[in-house]
Amino acid sequence: MRSITVLLALALAVSGCARFDDRLDDPFTPAPGPGMAGAPPSAPPSAPAPPPTSSSGAPEPEEETGPCVDPDPAVIATCLEPAVAVAGLGDKALLAESSGGIKLVSPDAPPEEFGRIDPRGGRVVSVAPSPDFAEDRLVYALVVGDGPTRVERLARGDSPRTVAELPPAESGGLAFVDEVLTVGADERLVRFPGFGGIGQAADPEVVAEGLGRIRGLCTHDDDVFLSTVSHRGASLRTPDRVVWTWPDQQAAGGCAAGPDSLAIALPDAERVDTVQTADGAALGQPDQLAQGEYGRLTGLTMIADGVLLAGTTNMDGGTPVATDDRAVILPESAGGGGDART
Numbered sequence: 068m069r070s071i072t073v074l075l076a077l078a079l080a081v082s083g084c085a086r087f088d089d090r091l092d093d094p095f096t097p098a099p100g101p102g103m104a105g106a107p108p109s110a111p112p113s114a115p116a117p118p119p120t121s122s123s124g125a126p127e128p129e130e131e132t133g134p135c136v137d138p139d140p141a142v143i144a145t146c147l148e149p150a151v152a153v154a155g156l157g158d159k160a161l162l163a164e165s166s167g168g169i170k171l172v173s174p175d176a177p178p179e180e181f182g183r184i185d186p187r188g189g190r191v192v193s194v195a196p197s198p199d200f201a202e203d204r205l206v207y208a209l210v211v212g213d214g215p216t217r218v219e220r221l222a223r224g225d226s227p228r229t230v231a232e233l234p235p236a237e238s239g240g241l242a243f244v245d246e247v248l249t250v251g252a253d254e255r256l257v258r259f260p261g262f263g264g265i266g267q268a269a270d271p272e273v274v275a276e277g278l279g280r281i282r283g284l285c286t287h288d289d290d291v292f293l294s295t296v297s298h299r300g301a302s303l304r305t306p307d308r309v310v311w312t313w314p315d316q317q318a319a320g321g322c323a324a325g326p327d328s329l330a331i332a333l334p335d336a337e338r339v340d341t342v343q344t345a346d347g348a349a350l351g352q353p354d355q356l357a358q359g360e361y362g363r364l365t366g367l368t369m370i371a372d373g374v375l376l377a378g379t380t381n382m383d384g385g386t387p388v389a390t391d392d393r394a395v396i397l398p399e400s401a402g403g404g405g406d407a408r409t
Contacts, residue, residue, distance in 0.1 A: 137390040144394035150378025158371035163194035188213030198246040231268035240284035251281030275306035283321035294322040320365035334363040
């Protein structure tokens with residue numbers, strides 16, 4: 068359904084040296100005499116083995132090695148700061164690091180730097196492309212923590228600009244719902260219907276309150292879903308009703324929404340759960356994906372063909388491996404993938 072290829076080149080440096088006549092330094096060897104047989108002639112050196120070839124006859128690329136090379140082909144980006152949020156962008160995704168880095172990641176290309184936001188003592192918790200990203204190339208990020216909650220707008224190669232401020236919060240998410248900037252901060256969900264991408268986003272409308280601590284927003288068509296945490300546990304919900312609750316989980320990451328399913332990242336459980344739905348209601352028990360394979364899965368989104376992409380936060384409270392933190396294409400069912408975390 069998808070192909071994940073990684074092609075990189077390895078350069079070699081070659082140096083030369085002077086040659087001096089060293090015949091006088093050769094050890095003395097007596098000539099063969101009676102009873103002494105001459106040494107057999109030495110065999111010419113064998114030719115080096117040809118490089119392995121593929122079925123098409125072309126040489127196969129050398130396996131890449133290095134501290135940031137992950138042997139798992141499902142891993143598409145490595146050595147990141149905690150990858151708290153990802154947002155689908157066709158067959159690519161935006162990835163936000165808690166420290167402010169914004170990257171473009173793809174199954175078929177190395178990560179690209181998009182820009183950086185200064186959290187100013189806080190942390191980035193969410194990222195979303197503009198509804199007109201193909202034309203304006205604008206990205207929005209949510210910063211919480213020290214000081215007011217801020218929505219930052221970022222163009223590639225430019226300095227970020229604050230377009231909205233809300234009361235201080237410790238968690239949240241943002242998305243464009245029917246092209247309207249929508250922000251969750253702590254337990255409140257608001258929207259900015261008058262904001263068209265230019266100037267400041269003002270006069271927010273309250274959509275809902277008392278939703279639990281919002282950890283992420285995700286959309287399908289014109290519907291918005293939230294991942295939240297309350298005293299009842301982690302939940303997937305709409306502004307009006309709860310779809311599913313995990314009473315044994317007190318941490319949640321992002322969410323992803325499709326036409327007939329929802330997904331939530333559960334960092335402490337080190338997995339992603341998916342719920343089949345119809346008309347916004349759950350049809351049965353959740354399915355568990357990638358249990359314990361990649362550590363703390365936190366950022367979550369859906370890219371082309373309904374493929375789930377997650378970001379890890381093992382450098383922040385987990386048990387990191389050498390290539391953490393990472394962006395990972397998730398298996399379609401439990402048991403896929405391969406990170407040896409032992």
